[in-house]
Amino acid sequence: MELTLQQFDAIATKCRDVFIKKTHDYGTSWRILRPSSLTDQLYIKAWRIRSIEEKGVQQVSDPIADEFLGLVNYSIIALIQHDLPADTPLELPLETVSALYDQQLTETRRLLQQKNHDYGEVWRELRVSSMTDLILSKLLRIRQIEDNRGQTIASEGVDANYRDIINYAIFALIKLS
Numbered sequence: 001m002e003l004t005l006q007q008f009d010a011i012a013t014k015c016r017d018v019f020i021k022k023t024h025d026y027g028t029s030w031r032i033l034r035p036s037s038l039t040d041q042l043y044i045k046a047w048r049i050r051s052i053e054e055k056g057v058q059q060v061s062d063p064i065a066d067e068f069l070g071l072v073n074y075s076i077i078a079l080i081q082h083d084l085p086a087d088t089p090l091e092l093p094l095e096t097v098s099a100l101y102d103q104q105l106t107e108t109r110r111l112l113q114q115k116n117h118d119y120g121e122v123w124r125e126l127r128v129s130s131m132t133d134l135i136l137s138k139l140l141r142i143r144q145i146e147d148n149r150g151q152t153i154a155s156e157g158v159d160a161n162y163r164d165i166i167n168y169a170i171f172a173l174i175k176l177s
Contacts (some may be wrong), residue, residue: 028090042135046132048066065173081105082162
């Protein structure tokens with residue numbers, strides 16, 4: 001499991017670096033997005049990956065790895081948005097956003113450790129295309145929960161699904177590297 005954590009940390013550092021640079025360039029413009037818009041943005045990225053996997057060819061040169069990286073960052077954004085009070089200003093200082101990002105990433109890493117303990121390293125045997133499908137499945141669950149106004153009867157909420165998306169995307173990036 002130590003190798004997995006080292007690989008997770010290396011990918012997470014790259015994702016965080018991109019997030020911080022884009023926050024520097026764009027500020028926290030993503031704060032305007034409603035939860036359903038964030039979910040749909042994630043859905044677009046995951047669907048593009050699946051489409052390219054199925055077609056075997058892509059016409060837009062943006063690498064698949066960048067889409068998985070985007071899945072990590074937009075999922076963290078969704079978790080941040082979910083936890084912020086409704087009256088939080090749209091523009092947040094970089095230091096505040098960095099701390100919120102780190103908090104969500106730490107919690108997601110903790111979940112990875114727990115699940116990796118119980119499931120072992122089985123994710124290493126999965127195909128990247130299966131991870132794509134699992135991510136899409138999680139997004140469809142989130143969309144249904146959003147359509148149900150956050151109410152669930154027997155299921156985990158959106159947070160757990162976003163964290164699973166982050167971990168599957170990082171696993172895919174590890175396998176692609």
